[in-house]
Amino acid sequence: MLGVLAVSGLGAFLALLLEIADTYIADYGEQHIFVNGERDLVVQGGKPLLFALGEHGIYLPSACGGKGTCAYCKARVLEGGGPVLPTETPYLSSQDLENHIRITCQVKVKETVRVEVPDELLNVRQYHVRVLALENLTPHIRLVRLQMPAASEGFRFKPGQYVQLEVPKYKSTSGPEFRAYSIASASHEPEVLDLVIGRVEGGAVSTYVHDYLKTGDVVNIRGPFGDFWLRDSERPVLLIATGTGLAPLRSMLFQIERDRIARSVTLFFGARTRDDLFFFEELREVEKRLPNFHFVPTLSRPAQGDAWEGEVGRVTRLIDEQIPEGAQMDVYICGAPEMVQSCMELLEKKGVPSDRILFDMFA
Amino acid sequence: MTEISAGTLFFAAIFTNNILLTNFLGLCPYLSISRDYKAALGLGGAVVFVMTFTAGINHLVYHQVLAPMNLEHFRYIVFIIVIAAFVQLVEMAVERYLPALYFVLGIFLPLITVNCAILGASLFMVIRAYTFTQAVVYGAGSGIGWMLAIGIVGAIREKIQKTSQLPPGLEGPGITLIITGVLSLAFMVFSGMIQIQ
Incomplete structure (x- = not known):
């Protein structure tokens, strides 16, 4: 009994200490953020810049939720960000550093901050x-x-x-x-x-x-x-997806159908088994309506009962077999980072210039 | 154990009984942050700081609070709470008042809250019945020993990265553990000088 009391007492004492410290030491008062030299936001100090901006309706892109791993929340911090932290340096190029680009989820607002946010993000x-x-x-x-x-x-x-x-x-x-x-x-x-x-x-x-x-x-x-969207050009389009990476490409297909884009469009869609091949019937329907669209699903591990007669293997095998050397095409890849990486390497080996390959990695 | 002088203990904690290379404690931050020399030293500095202070504080807590009340069996949980609270307090204070130091050490502090080397130092000091001074000296020595080990490995890994190609299976933790093993053998040379166990 005494033991429980003593340990609880010690715990309570330490908690009290931390609470006091939190109130007095970690209190940075109200601070100002100037956005693009115009808007003056007043925020409670001590918060990461990304979240402080969010409270005022300015949402920078972020995929990891402020954990400092995706580096999407980059912005130019002109004043008040403090030194660049070691948690940021892996994501910043020397050019970024010169331009005062910071990872805003790592920058805490402890003084007046001046930040530049691209106009389209203000929307x-x-x-x-x-x-x-x-x-x-x-x-x-x-x-x-x-x-x-x-x-x-x-x-x-x-x-x-x-x-x-x-x-x-x-x-x-x-x-x-x-x-x-x-x-x-x-x-x-x-x-x-x-x-x-x-x-x-x-x-x-x-x-x-x-x-x-x-x-x-x-x-x-x-x-x-995001900037993963269909660019204008005359070249044929190759769409590559695995798993949920199909999502943005489906949206692009709807656009191609509605805008009657006459480019030849091929979709390589990789899944494990027939059960993992979602939107299958829908994509077959699109294929019937759009003569210039070819849907090529492939299963990496078809199950016994799948009765699968289509392609077998990974999407990289499709690229290997169906894309000729020096192919003139625009490629959009979406899915797991390893898949995107190996597709890019393969396509570049086939002579597709890297500026014609756009990708979105689902980390 | 009271016959060991503070100076001897300090030397032993760094070389003959290096907490990382002989006890293999504190391996997880050691494996992940030893990729470059600078970061390794930053983390090492944070460990020296935290280990010195928590060994002292835990010594006081153990001998002034737990032992008189016969609550020694609570030492694990109490030590852990004390270390965690200390690290958090220091982090807040450093971030506020010493931004330059925060920049060097601060971001590593949360990483070592649950570093087993730090808890290990506190437990060893109890097992070996150190006095308060010995405990602080042992904490500082162990911290410096840990820093020395991660610094050496950080430098070696940085050099390897720049100059040679590793087989893929050995990259990262693989080569680090091999280097650690060799270093550990090298440190065994010191072991004949003093024994503190």
Whole structure:
């Protein structure tokens, strides 16, 4: 009994010390952030710049949720950021350093900060949206359909871009968490937004989406972000995806169909088994409607009962066999980093210039 | 053990009983942050600082609070709480008042909250019945020994990265553990000089 009391007392004493320290030492008072030399924001000091800006409706892209691992939240900090931290240097080139580019989730606002934010990001907004429907596309991949505000309220995106989905605190998290997901639906119907979310073992947001999210729930999304969108050109298009990487490419396909883009379009879609091959029927339908579109699914490990007669192997095998040397084409790749990396190497070996390859890695 | 002088103990903690190379404690930050020399020394500095102070504080807590109340069996949990609270306090204070130091050491502080070498130093000092002065000296010596080891390995790894190609299977932790093994053998040479166990 005495032991429990003594240890609890010691714990309470240390907690009190920390609480006092938190109130007096970690209090940086109110600080000002000047955005693009115009807007003057007043924030509680001590917070990461990324979140301080977010509180005032300026949302920089971020895929990792402020953990300093994706480096999407780069911005130019002209004053008040303190020295560049060792947690930032791996993500900053010497050119970035010269231009005062910082990783804003690592920069804490302890004094007046002057920051430059690209104009298009000032248009990024947060939306409270309702979940219209949930559908399990495969045992591990879920389609989340969101009801967006009317088009007149201005949510516009380019096919291929992504949004940040925020889920509330639940059993496995200590606060709201957000992650980036590509938009899988058509840009000309922005009132309904489809996200395709794969379950990540231990993933804070994907676990919530798979186990807790219900139709009718309200969630926050911010966006749109990203420069992975279809560039104008006359060359044939090659789309490569594995798993949930299909999402942004599906949106691009809708754009190609609606805008009657006459370029030849090929989609290599890699999955493990037939069960993992979602949107299969839909893509076959698109293929029937669009004569210039070829859908080439491939299974890396077809199961016994799949009765699969299509391609077998990874997407890299398709590139190896079906793409001629020196092919003139624009390539869009989306999926796991290792897949993107090996596709790029293979394509460059085949003589496709690297500036014609665009990719989006799902880390 | 009271016959060991502070100077001898300090030397022993660094060389003959190097906490990393003879006890193999504190390996996880050691494996991950030893890629470059500078960062390794930064982390090492943070370990020296935390180990010296927590060995002293834990000595006081153990002998002034736990022992008189016969609560020695709580030492693990108490030591861990004390170390965690100390690290957090220091981090806050350094970030606020010594930005230059925070820049060098600060970001490593949270990494070593649960470093087993630090808990290990506190536990060894209890097992070996050190006096307060001995405990502080032992903490400082062990910290410096740890810093020395990670510094050496950091420098070797940096050199390897720049000058040679490793077989893929050996990259990262693989080569680090091999270097550590060789270093550990090298440090065994010191062991005949003094024994403190």
